[in-house]
Amino acid sequence: MSFPLLTVVAVVPAAGAIATAALPAAKRTAAKWLALLFSLATFALALVVAFRFDPGSKSPYQFTESHAWISDFGVRYELGVDGIAVALIALTTLLIPFIILAGWHDADPLEEATPNRRWRPTQGFFALILAVEAMVVISFEATDVFVFYIFFEAMLIPMYFLIGGFGDRAGGDGEDEAASRRSYAAVKFLLYNLVGGLIMLAAVIGLYAVTADQLGTGTFSLQQIVEARAAGKLDIGTGTERLLFLGFFFAFAVKAPLWPLHTWLPNAMGESTAPVAVLITAVVDKVGTFAMLRFCLQLFPQASSWATPAILVLALISVLYGALLAVAQRDIKRLIAYASISHFGFIILGIFAMTSQGQGGATLYMVNHGISTAALMLVAGFLISRRGSRLIADYGGVQKVAPILAGTFLIGGLATLSLPGLAPFISEFLVLVGTFSRYPVIGIIATLGIVLAALYVLVLYQRTMTGPVKSEVTGMPDLRVRELVVVAPLIALLLFLGVYPKPLTDLVNPAVDHTLSVVDKKDPKPTVQVDAVPGGGRHGHAVRDQDVEAAK
Amino acid sequence: MNPVNYLYLAALLFTIGAAGVLIRRNAIVVFMCIELMLNACNLAFVTFSRMHGNLDGQIIAFFTMVVAAAEVVVGLAIIVSIFRTRHTASVDDASLMKL
């Protein structure tokens, strides 16, 4: 058998987590560097995967691994990646080093609070981050529903400790108060996701029962199920399929999060440190949307199209609702959280528009939103760490004292309001087009989102960065080298992907086509046939592409 | 005489025993009521044994007696030790653990 590349990509951070956790309390700095080292190694491996991945190949999944695991449950340890997974793995492994760097000092223990030598928050912090990375990567790779489920769920535990155990030193109302709010947020996060996961568990078991009933031996292998369905060997009854779909979707909708299951996100992102907040929204939540694309759609095509209208409406509500609430926030992090809710609305919109633009856009959106939110949130984190407050009202005129910080913050914001030239514009526009081409009304209403986005971003920037310099802000240092190292690459990436997203789209397109073919959906044809025009000729040919598309 | 009547008697005794367990406070009495229930079972066994015309029921009755005796040993031990501690045999006083 070939080299288990995918396993290794997941094992390296896991090993890193153990190694970091094992370091003695005194070796704090060592732990940080060790964690960073492992995360970089993981990123390198992810790049290997990305470059050895062949978008042209016929097989939907590559680097596949398959070993028996729990035959009684019909579970095989099956890994495999398609373009979407590769993109998201690359994103995850890319962000983790930045998260670690940004959180360099977030877990330094307060001097007085070291009850005993075994208490090693710093080691724990970075170990947990790496653990999360490992689990996220695995769940992106898993092509076995059960394997996916296991890590989808297990991921909650380290996240839970990250949220509840580490927060901003920003204690306006005392450390105890902050701690209690933290643990509330953590519990809320865990319960929401656990309930979602458990309901999904019921569906997973149901899926097993169905397959066992119809295929003789129960299986969780995505490919096997899809093939069996295609061959007509497997026919889940309509009612059952819908129930199972809902079971799966509920879990992913909580994770994503989709209105009205979103209320855990603002608390979680608000109370946790900026890097952890990024970990939540840019990395972990992506598993939810990714899973909708890979599992909901491919396992239950009919049910998916059955539920599409309802889901689209919910997504639309998320888009506007999130944006409107973001406008009203007084807390920088909560504002970004609600903005993310709005963005996840767009992603889900794109996924369930069932067009190549929509789903391609949604996938790009996952990546771009990851990068842009990371940029915005991390800079916000740097800002907060300077002033020790999350309230927008406590800032003002920062632009004057810390121009670079303000500049990077602005760029992050512009990315968030998806300005052309920055990556998020492309994905957002694709999602809108994809939605519009099948559901014009929803597409148009969703476009309101871009105005609202401009509103909350610019209001945030105006209140914090411009205007007369507040006295508490004077003498605020500008970005340090470490912080610049974190932000600059992200911004560069935003610009690059905004101007030349082709590498990404080439990666994603085949996977999207495969998904659509499984769901058996075609892009709507243009109503007016455009003939090749001199000068515009290549567009005529673009249209022919589309016919090929439609013919599939 | 119809053996079924013995069954009724057994059921009656069993019910009385159960009622006693519910009503009486004194641990000893409660315990005696349980013994009564066991004896009711014995009666039932013996009666059935007679009806079916095999000895199993009667044998079982002996076993039950033995068990009952064993229970008495353990039960009294516990109750007595409690009595020595609390100077009361009322089961209602032993209610420190609740909710």
Next chain:
Amino acid sequence: MENLIALLVAAPLVGAALLLCGGKRLDRTGHLIGTLFSVASFALGAALFADMLGKGAGDRTLHQQLFTWIPVGGFRADVAFQLDQLSMTFVLLITGVGSLIHIYSIGYMAHDERRRRFFGYLNLFLAAMLLLVLADNYLLLYAGWEGVGLASYLLIGFWQHKPSAATAAKKAFLVNRVGDMGLSIAIMLMFTTFGTFAFAPVFAATDRTGQGTLTALGLLLLLAACGKSAQVPLQSWLGDAMEGPTPVSALIHAATMVTAGVYLITRSGAIFNAAPTAQLAVVVVGAVTLLFGAIVGCAKDDIKKALAGSTMSQIGYMILAAGLGPIGYAFAIMHLVTHGFFKAGLFLGAGSVMHGMNDEVDMRRYGGLRKYMPVTFVTFGLGYLAIIGFPGLSGFFSKDKIIEAAFARGGTEGWILGGAALLGAAITAFYMTRVMLMTFFGEKRWDPAEVHPHESPKVMTIPMIVLAIGSVFAGGLFSINEVFVKWLEPVTSFAHGHSPVSATTVTAATMVVLVIGVGIAWGMYGRRPVPALAPRGSLLTRAARRDLLQDDFNHVVFVRGGEQVTGTLVQLDRSLVDGAVTGTAASMGGLSGLLRQLQTGFVRSYAVQMLGGAAVLVAATLLMRGV
């Protein structure tokens, strides 16, 4: 030659990148670098222009395909440029005026410590604007469209420490975003209809497209144009935009960016020609705005705001013309160019005045400045004559043609539009004269002790002189046997309108209203002294001072209303959405507390419950069998 098109955009872009990322080390040379790159772009533009003139009218269109931007499924957007006569006109205008204003800014911003960043933003604007006019498909155009929006945001809010500036910048961006919605939806509609959004194929397919779609497209594009070109109902941002440094007002909010709407409509002529309803909407918007802007312009005492009003109204003329279809496009663009000259000149003049008056903007604190700043006076005066359409100067030719075309639309519409245009001309004459008089004539209303009016340095006056020359002769040159119209015809197509009234009549009428307007102004501000404090004024005046209450409307409806909505939503989020969940948790706790009570700690109660349980168990088992 076509491979050079990209360089037009690239040059200022590189400049911007250099200046914005360069850091402090470029602080001292920044302005020169910026100017250099913009001039380079202009030179390149000129070269391409020369090359274009060398070709026949038919094959003047150049194409440059750089790379595929977004390939997803059938969706394909290219980074590709199209340089034809129309874009060329804009390229020259943008880079030319742009370069002049760069030079001007060297003097104007000399003492600002963030000058480097200012020039960076200017370059960024040039790049975006050039991208806008050179794009060969709507999505790329959209990129430029938003790019100029960003640049204008940054430049309006350049003096960020002033809250008013920051607010104005935000407002401008937001109002523009509303317009952008229109453009993006239009693009989506194009994609779903044609499967592409590149100019050539879309325009070629219009004849096969349903009326409804085309009208929708037209209206959506009009919405976009309204946003960018500050047309009613999205005009509210332009006045506040004057918070930005004056060169910015000159370049972005007078000469170039605000005319993007006109470009969009002219460029999409094929669509509009096929959608009469949309065209009607366009002309209505144009006519309304040209009056609206003019009226606002009359009431403002802030010189820049007065000029802003005038800009609004002049663009109204252009939109009106563009809405008239083939009979108007060419004149719209022509007026756009001449307007570019004289309005830029006027703003630079205003800037020069402010420069000499310690940044005082209230015209009621000016007066009799002609002696103190002669060059400014002369250039400003020429600009003034041009804009009111003094015979022989640029404005005369371009505006006159538009009025004619308006009449030429024919029918009642023709009369109404023509009348509106004439009325506009009269009001223009009035408020411009007002500005002129209040600024340069009459007695001084400023305190010589603290204000020492003086002429601006050469680096500022020279651009003004150049622009003045432009505003004097451009119109005439363009009109010599319709050279300009012929130049644009291959792109915009041209049709001679048949006006119910002869050209001479129109000209005469224009002259008459011109005299009336000037006369009234002279009567009000020339003969009697201007009060240093604004009189209460008539209802209309007061309304006009407040932009005809448009802002108040927005404030009440959108700001207050929006706050209401978000406020309620926040409440709902906490009480309803979150409450539902926490409520369930709480009720679980309550239930638990209730059930706990069963655990009384009394053996006998346990026994009772066991007995009950047993009874239930037995009963249930019996029930199952139905015994």
Next chain:
Amino acid sequence: MSSVASVHSLWTVAAGAPGKIPAPHIEYTELSPTLIVLGAAVIGILIEALVPRRNRYYSQLLLSLVALAAAFAAVIGLAAGGFGSSKAHIAAMGAIAVDGPALFLQGTILLVSLIAVFTFAERRLDPAAHGNRVDSFAAQPAAVPGGPAEQAAVKAGFTTTEVFPILLFAVGGMLIFPAANDLLTLFIALEVFSLPLYILCALARRQRLLSQEAAVKYFLLGAFSSAFLLFGVALLYGYAGTVGYAGIAQVVSDGAKQIDPALAGTMGNDALLLIGAALVLMGLLFKVGAVPFHMWTPDVYQGAPTPVTGFMAAATKVAAFGALLRLLYVVLPGMRWDWRPVMWGVAIITMLGGAIVAITQTDIKRLLAYSSIAHAGFILAGVIATSEDGVSSVLFYLGAYSFVTLGAFAVVTLVRDAGGEATTLSKWAGLGRRSPLVAAVFAVFLLAFAGIPLTSGFAGKFAVFKAAAQSGAGWLVVVGVLSSAIAAFFYIRVIVLMFFNEPKADGPTVAVPSPLTTTAIAIGVTATLVLGLAPQYFLDLAGHAGVFVR
């Protein structure tokens, strides 16, 4: 329990040809595990009687460990010898079944008891009294708490080494319980392992009042329930005319055979069957602690000495569920359609009841008690499946669960303050700061209880629910899932308390245990993780052990 059958046969033979009396035939090898343990118990008593006090502890400990290990080895031997599958048969003249489930459960019980012995023998946790180490059992249980007699006993350094033989007797009973193949044996086994437990409950060194109260409650209710069970047995005997499982099953499936006309006339004999079955079921449900027969669980778990609690929670459940399975699968499959819906109801209220009431608990031992009730509900879901999968899933769950439980209670013994174990939840605040390792271990157990993936709890839960779903009990699965969501809430509460709350100034300390407890906990953790990550081998074991001999 050979005698019933033998005497019976004697009687029938006597009625026929007088003469030779066939000696009862006992398969000693097949019964060896039980015999070893009981034998060891007897020897233990002798040790108490004969060996000088100072040597008793070690000799008892050694004896118990050896006996249990040997018994376990015997079980393995039998299983290897194919008695679990091919050679499975009824031994001891129909009294005991030697088959897959029996051996698997006996193996589990023996392992659990082995670990329990470790925790019983722990003598490092309590501060040494008068210079001699003490375990968690009263020095002189008969003495009045705090009275002079007790003082003297403590001074003299007495320790209740009787616990070991008592434990062994209980284990002996538990070994027979799931293997019992007639109702009488079932009853006897029940008493044999219950009586020792009653005593063990009363032996706590600290908080003896609670301990004695727990004992008396457990005893009275236990006796009460066993009386019901016995009456049920009587009715079933009356219905079938025999107490042998096979016999009853035959009658149940073939319908009524010839029966005394009087009896038939007076009451439809099905009523005998149904009522009898219900009462026997109740007796067993009491032992597994299913709602509404769970009332004793929290009180007893809280009052009993923690090592005993751990042993009870783990081993009793295993034994009781074993017996329940055999009863339902061997005796009553014929009336499946009668008891399944009833058990559905019981399972549902057990899952929900346990989980909901646990939310507001403030004592860690009571909390675990309620959690054990909820888990009983989950296991019942598997029992109801009435399929081979169901059996094996239950077997697996029992194995997984018992180790987690033992480990958890072992950890509870470590957290102490002046008054002995600090079981009040609020005292656990900030434990994660004080001693991260212990807290982390406990967190692992809690997560396993909550059924988080990668722990044995998840594998077990999945197996059970899978079986239930395949037997068409989909909605039961949904309820189960929901109640485990509720349950997750209070497990998380404890974790929050341990890790996210600031430690209290007068908080408890974590005692450093001897290798005994450490081993116990270590085994618990290992089992939890191994069964979570690679459960396949054990699933296979359980799978092969899924068939009852009839």
